[in-house]
Amino acid sequence: MKVRSAFNRGEMLVARFRVEPTETDVAVAKAINDHTTPGIENVATVITWLADEKVLLASAAALWVLTRASSERTRFVSNTLLADVIVSALTPHVVKRICSQKRPDRVFVAGHLWGIPFSGRQYDAFPSGHAVHVGAICGSIARLFPNWRRVAMIGGIGIAGSRVVLLAHWLSDVAVGLAAGILVDRTVSRMLNGPPGEEGLRKR
Template structure:
């Protein structure tokens, strides 16, 4: 049975889930403005950039980073463990939440937008929360431990990639804000398990 059929059956039985979430007035206003004023070229750019926050790309990068951190000292190994665990958890959490919540993506509610280059993204009712933004919130939170010279561009990149999900109307603005916040919270909670960003133990002085 298809997912939509299962959802319809649960509704007929009066099941509490999934919960339908409706966009806010601000969400609708922003989406309408994008749909009216966009064009194929900027939409294609945004659609390309949004791959930078895709879970498959990030899982591959986290796995490569984990392998590269082996044997490089306790601090780097801890960072590699943390990055991989956070990326896996940030990939699983949105899928679970989308079983609990239904929200129609803005790209399914526009005609003018498609004429102006808006693409079709994902499943119709999987708007909340933004998985891409959840990953980026976790990245921005983890980057808070870095020096300002590295922290600021990473956090700016995380915010920018999250906003591409609004630009292509894959998500409402509130979906992106919620996803970003959930990602930051998830990263902070997982620090309790991984011990990130602990330092290498001090070495004894050479005799």
Template sequence: MGTETTSPPGTTIQRQLRPWQRLARRYDVRRSRHGRLPWLAYTLTATNIVILAFLVFDTPLGQAVKNLSPRLIAVAGAVTDIGRLASILAAIAVVFAVSLSVIRRRSPAHRRYRTAHLIRIVAYVSLSVVSTSIIVNLLKDAIGRARPLLYDQYGILGFEPFHGGFLFQSFPSAHSANVGALFVALALLFPRFRLLFVSVGLWLGASRIIIGVHYPSDVAAGLALGAWIAFAVAILFSRFGLVFSTGRDGWPRPRLNHGLR
């Protein structure tokens, strides 16, 4: 007589579930584990920073931007396009290709795990940046704030909603929003280097002010929006156990060195 092998009931059920059903079960399990996140505190803080920048810094910088050092403007102009969506996606594609070539040198089992995890990380960063870009461009068109280039005609209160065109797309800064999403995503993935990533993001945002195409409040709003979206997407991924796990305090914790479960 042959011997029968049995599997734990949970294993059989797990195998019968479709991928999206397994993800849904992961979400349900993790949904009750997280603590309350300070969304309201973050929103109030970011809003107050934007308002203060608007009231205190926009006018003097709007008046002074034409008198900045040409050398400083040249340096800022050389780095500012890092915040373009196309530039960020191209950089992500290059990093993905290089990482994939390195992974292929590993053993088959190790390669399979690393490739899957790399794809999820790229998906997280890309989703954060692309979502931010879509939202910020809809907002800036709807708000229609005149750029500092038109300060003499409009001042800081020049708003023409749905005007369209480059000169009326100042608030929020799309470059700054993309940068905020990218570098906060990297800070969440690699917390050891979070101060470096945040510092680089702030300087890239400031480059939009230096070259005279955005007010400080535009940049502050863009950075805050991008940061918020990257954090929210990280929370979503952590609920499914993808890329991040959920800490006891509710914050996403990177799973860069852990198996996929």
């Protein structure tokens, strides 16, 4: 992945760092563009909404309100999840103000005509905000509920991968986003004070 300084009025900022997709990114996006079908993209569109910023914020906020009268451990879980969602919502916006990368759906526009709308601003590919959300939430679930670790990770990869299928992001955007999300969760968990006996869980 190459990063270089960029000065482009079309990218909405005076100066940004331009992030170039890798050869693997381009190969994967080209294969998807050449072989995807309307059915696949429609399914991916539904899946990708599971990690939509507004949906997650509303769900986490509702869970937080509903658990205020619950046990101390349950409140800690809802506190962590809500904080994860809020921080993981802010993080991509900050990075996108600094980094510029053209989305693959703009690069492969000639073949990507299955009725799926373009995703966001064309130079906001890096990193995947959906993947940051997924990484944070799955990290929290896996740490607090070890028995659900594998399910959370597999499901999270599937949801984040839908962004690649829709050509909204390059593969590396999703990989970096997932890693950033896990880092967000670990940082949040260290900042929050859990109930007695949760120290070991927060360190996992």
